[in-house]
Amino acid sequence: MNTKLQDLISSICPVDNSLEPIIMHHLDDLTKPPGSLGKLEQIALKYCLMTGSDKPQLGAKKIFTFGADHGVADEGVSAFPKVVTQQMVMNMLSGGAAINVLARHAGAELAVVDMGVDWPQAERSGLLNRSVRAGTANMAVGPAMSVEEAEQALLAGIELAEGAASDGFTLLGTGEMGIANTTPSAALFAALLPCPVEEVTGRGTGVDDQGLQHKISIIKQSLTVNKERMNSPLETLAAVGGLEIAGICGLILGAAARRLPVIVDGFISSAGALVACRMNPAVRDYLFFSHLSQEAGHQTFFNLFEVQPILDLGFRLGEGTGAAMAMPVIEAAIKIYNEMATFSSAGISAK
Amino acid sequence: MNTKLQDLISSICPVDNSLEPIIMHHLDDLTKPPGSLGKLEQIALKYCLMTGSDKPQLGAKKIFTFGADHGVADEGVSAFPKVVTQQMVMNMLSGGAAINVLARHAGAELAVVDMGVDWPQAERSGLLNRSVRAGTANMAVGPAMSVEEAEQALLAGIELAEGAASDGFTLLGTGEMGIANTTPSAALFAALLPCPVEEVTGRGTGVDDQGLQHKISIIKQSLTVNKERMNSPLETLAAVGGLEIAGICGLILGAAARRLPVIVDGFISSAGALVACRMNPAVRDYLFFSHLSQEAGHQTFFNLFEVQPILDLGFRLGEGTGAAMAMPVIEAAIKIYNEMATFSSAGISAK
Numbered sequence: 001m002n003t004k005l006q007d008l009i010s011s012i013c014p015v016d017n018s019l020e021p022i023i024m025h026h027l028d029d030l031t032k033p034p035g036s037l038g039k040l041e042q043i044a045l046k047y048c049l050m051t052g053s054d055k056p057q058l059g060a061k062k063i064f065t066f067g068a069d070h071g072v073a074d075e076g077v078s079a080f081p082k083v084v085t086q087q088m089v090m091n092m093l094s095g096g097a098a099i100n101v102l103a104r105h106a107g108a109e110l111a112v113v114d115m116g117v118d119w120p121q122a123e124r125s126g127l128l129n130r131s132v133r134a135g136t137a138n139m140a141v142g143p144a145m146s147v148e149e150a151e152q153a154l155l156a157g158i159e160l161a162e163g164a165a166s167d168g169f170t171l172l173g174t175g176e177m178g179i180a181n182t183t184p185s186a187a188l189f190a191a192l193l194p195c196p197v198e199e200v201t202g203r204g205t206g207v208d209d210q211g212l213q214h215k216i217s218i219i220k221q222s223l224t225v226n227k228e229r230m231n232s233p234l235e236t237l238a239a240v241g242g243l244e245i246a247g248i249c250g251l252i253l254g255a256a257a258r259r260l261p262v263i264v265d266g267f268i269s270s271a272g273a274l275v276a277c278r279m280n281p282a283v284r285d286y287l288f289f290s291h292l293s294q295e296a297g298h299q300t301f302f303n304l305f306e307v308q309p310i311l312d313l314g315f316r317l318g319e320g321t322g323a324a325m326a327m328p329v330i331e332a333a334i335k336i337y338n339e340m341a342t343f344s345s346a347g348i349s350a351k
Numbered sequence: 352m353n354t355k356l357q358d359l360i361s362s363i364c365p366v367d368n369s370l371e372p373i374i375m376h377h378l379d380d381l382t383k384p385p386g387s388l389g390k391l392e393q394i395a396l397k398y399c400l401m402t403g404s405d406k407p408q409l410g411a412k413k414i415f416t417f418g419a420d421h422g423v424a425d426e427g428v429s430a431f432p433k434v435v436t437q438q439m440v441m442n443m444l445s446g447g448a449a450i451n452v453l454a455r456h457a458g459a460e461l462a463v464v465d466m467g468v469d470w471p472q473a474e475r476s477g478l479l480n481r482s483v484r485a486g487t488a489n490m491a492v493g494p495a496m497s498v499e500e501a502e503q504a505l506l507a508g509i510e511l512a513e514g515a516a517s518d519g520f521t522l523l524g525t526g527e528m529g530i531a532n533t534t535p536s537a538a539l540f541a542a543l544l545p546c547p548v549e550e551v552t553g554r555g556t557g558v559d560d561q562g563l564q565h566k567i568s569i570i571k572q573s574l575t576v577n578k579e580r581m582n583s584p585l586e587t588l589a590a591v592g593g594l595e596i597a598g599i600c601g602l603i604l605g606a607a608a609r610r611l612p613v614i615v616d617g618f619i620s621s622a623g624a625l626v627a628c629r630m631n632p633a634v635r636d637y638l639f640f641s642h643l644s645q646e647a648g649h650q651t652f653f654n655l656f657e658v659q660p661i662l663d664l665g666f667r668l669g670e671g672t673g674a675a676m677a678m679p680v681i682e683a684a685i686k687i688y689n690e691m692a693t694f695s696s697a698g699i700s701a702k
Contacts, residue, residue, distance in 0.1 A: 031442055032449050033430075033556040037672070038645060038665020079384070080700070087699045091382050096692025098383050104690075105683050205384040294389060312663065313680070314389020321388065328679045329664070332456050339455075341447025348438045349431070 001234060002151045008158060012256045014282040015049040023048045030340040031348050039310060043288070043333035050261045050286050051170075058170050058334040061108040061327055063320045064160055064251055065092060065099055065175035068243035069118035069135030071144065072222065073180035077215045079206040082135075085179045086119045088319075092177070093126045098317055099175055102324035108173065110320075113160065115153055116243035130156040132243050139184060139222040143229055143239045150238035150246050157250020158257075165258040171330060172255050172262045173290070174269040175320020176244040180204075185271035186297060187219050187240035191230055192278050193304045197223070202267075202296030205316075233278035241275065248272030253279065256286040263323040263330070266293040266315060270301050277305075290326035291315055352585060353502045359509060363607045365633040366400040374399045381691040382699050390661060394639070394684035401612045401637050402521075409521050409685040412459040412678055414671045415511055415602055416443060416450055416526035419594035420469035420486030422495065423573065424531035428566045430557040433486075436530045437470045439670075443528070444477045449668055450526055453675035459524065461671075464511065466504055467594030481507040483594050490535060490573040494580055494590045501589035501597050508601020509608075516609040522681060523606050523613045524641070525620040526671020527595040531555075536622035537648060538570045538591035542581055543629050544655045548574070553618075553647030556667075584629035592626070599623030604630065607637040614674040614681070617644040617666060621652050628656075641677035642666055 027041050028034040035041060048056050067089040073082045091097045092112045103110040113128040118135035132153045136144035145153075164172055182204040189200035197219045203212055223230075226239035237246055249272040255262045256276070264273045264287050276283045284307070292298055292309045294316035302309060310326045343350065378392050379385045386392060399407050418440040424433045442448045443463045454461040464479040469486035483504045487495035496504075515523055533555040540551035548570045554563055574581075577590035588597055600623040606613045607627070615624045615638050627634045635658070643649055643660040645667035653660060661677045694701065 030449075031439065031447060032668050036556070036645075036666065036668040037449060038667070040664065040666075042665075084700050087697070088382065091692055091697045091699060094692065094697070096382060096697050098381075098388060098687060098691055101686050101690045102683060105679070105686050205387070294387075313391065314393075315387065315391075316389070317383050317387040325680070325683065328456070329676070332453060332676065335452050335456050336449060339452045340449055341442055341445065346438070346442045346445070346447050348442060349435050 005151055005154055008257050009253060009280050012280045012282045015285040016052060017049065019049060019054055020045065022054045026054065027337065029342040031343055031346050037336060040333040040336050043330055044337040047261055047330065047334060051259055056334050056337060058331055060169045061106065061171045062111060062164050062169045063103050063108050063173035063175055063323055064111045064113055065177060065320045066113045066115045066244035066247035067177040068116035070178055070180040070184060070242055071136045071138035072140055072183050072218065074138055075140050075218045077183045077218055078180040078204055080179050082118065082179050085177060086117050088177050089114065089117055093124060097319060098321050099319035099324065102321050106324045106327040108324060108327055113247060115247040136242055139226065139240050140218050141225060143226055144184060144241055145238050147235060147238045150234060150241065153243050153246030154250035154253065157247040158254035161251045161254025161258065161260065165260050171327065172251065172260060173265065173320050173323030173327060174248045174251060174262065174272065175265045175323060176248060176268050176318055178242060178244045181242050181244065181268050182295060183215060183219060184240055184242040184245060185268045187222050188236065188271040188275060189297065189301055190219065191223060191236050191240060192233060192274050193301065195300060195304060199300045200297035233275050237275050245272045249275045252276040252283060256283045259286065261286055261288060263288045263290045263326050265290055265320050265323040266318050267295040267298045268318055270298065274305065288326060288330060291322035356502055356505055359608050360604060360631050363631045363633045366636040367403060368400065370400060370405055373405045377405065378688065380693040382694055382697050388687060391684040391687050394681055395688040398612055398681065398685060402610055407685050407688060409682055411520045412457065412522045413462060413515050413520045414454050414459050414524035414526055414674055415462045415464055416528060416671045417464045417466045417595035417598035418528040419467035421529055421531040421535060421593055422487045422489035423491055423534050423569065425489055426491050426569045428534045428569055429531040429555055431530050433469065433530050436528060437468050439528045440465065440468055444475060448670060449672050450670035450675060453672050457675045457678040459675060459678055464598060466507065466598040487593055490577065490591050491569050492576060494577055495535060495592055496589050498586060498589045501585060501592065504594050504597030505601035505604065508598040509605035512602045512605025512609065512611065516611050522678065523602065523611060524616065524671050524674030524678060525599045525602060525613065525623065526616050526674060527599060527619050527669055529593060529595045532593050532595065532619050533646060534566060534570060535591055535593045535596060536619045538573050539587065539622040539626060540648065540652055541570065542574060542587050542591060543584060543625050544652065546651060546655060550651045551648035584626050588626050596623045600626045603627040603634060607634045610637065612637055612639060614639045614641045614677050616641055616671050616674040617669055618646040618649045619669055621649065625656065639677060639681060642673035
């Protein structure tokens, strides 16, 4: 493995739980019955531990939406044609996609990153060009990309996280756009959770019953074809992953190394997060999972990975939309921690 | 029944569903797979129908938190002493309660309304004094209040809604503070859903197993003692309700009459909403239910009333905290409707 990558992954440490009693004492002293703000209190605790402080500060927020194409789209696993990836990336650059609206609503900066869209390379205003190649190869017949290409994509994500940390961002969100990308995501879940392909394969943007069966068989074929190339999380990512998934994985690794909290978006982002956590289990400590996707299989991930999403809004869109919706919830949690009165200061009687 | 009250209740009409195809056509033309933003799309549709417009505008928002005391607190049904009601109302006036933080976070104005706190009447800066009486009587031995007192409380709530509509608010939220008020709320659910007392009685701010059994027996006793006085939703509200619950019910009635959408907070607010819906079933069309409370019994309400909450954050605090958390979600839905590009305008390929 690339040395910089290896060093960065090794540098990620679990959070220091010794702060927990101090944080909990403060939360329980706020003027409410202990625990009565449920998830907000859990989030506040987690954010404090992530950042190693009992005086949490939440400032600027940024969402990275990674775009890439997939060779496996040629197998007819998606309801939409491949060209929609580039059309939607352009839509994001024009400000008309759902993630533009929701990032603005959350008060978050949005960065759109080309990790490997299948289009002629050209300057596009507002787009961060980190393209590794013009889409992956078809994983149903061979590896989606080489290990070196996967490393290049990971390093691009890591550098984006490092830049965001240096720029003073205090909360990151992941997102993606890539026609057919629920297919490599399901393959990564099946390989790395691990679990049967059927349990993590859903309808994506809307394939029918026959399409779903075809998608399952293509994923199984991809796992069989690439069996010998999947001896580590990195090799698995290269064999049956995607360039935007690698970008997400890299962003998460880079953020965790800087103790910068990351909100993981939905199904595809969870696949990227899973790869990162398999590279170093301590990564998990720096992640919020934003929402339960309607994509069948996301619940399987949550069950087997033993984490809970913050929201369940019935989304199945990706782009970072779930991460954007979770941002105000995390902000609310930090404000509760910082701005509420305490029982003693407000002169409230105890139980 | 008071004539103004009767006229207002009769004036509430169901929403006009004939707009639905126009609204759905627009939602399905936005650059995302149809339905892929789940609850946001349902909320946008509902808000449009409530306000009778396919060009929804969401502007200023206001949360009304109604405070009152309960005679039934003397039966030892709460983990906290009665004096905490007034202490928490003062905490809200000082800005230190959870609802202050979360209303500010949501960008909503907060009004704290005294409907019947058990304290000496006095001017208190920032408090809206609509006190009907200094707390209800003990419903375990007789009616909590007279029908005339309940009507006075309802009219106070109605006038607050009418004032908010005239002031240009476009979304209201309910909230409450009243030690022991899960007890009358459970009594109202049992009487009006109807259902067994056990299915809607929980631990409130934290009574133990023995306390829970005692609370159930007190609610059953209250329903038996007041049996002859519960021949209408209004009489039931008077017999086993509360002054803040009546205020919430009135606010909801007044808002529905003006076609002003209301977000119902948690367990206690849902009891107020249920009374309003039993007075005129069309009220339901103007309500968003913000969240599923941890209070056992709230799920029973959602099951039997056949509505779905927007959020599940594990809250069991009240005050309007759930309503405040749902406000940014509703705003996001309206922004999605108004600000996203359409397939035709963005030149995106269809399935």
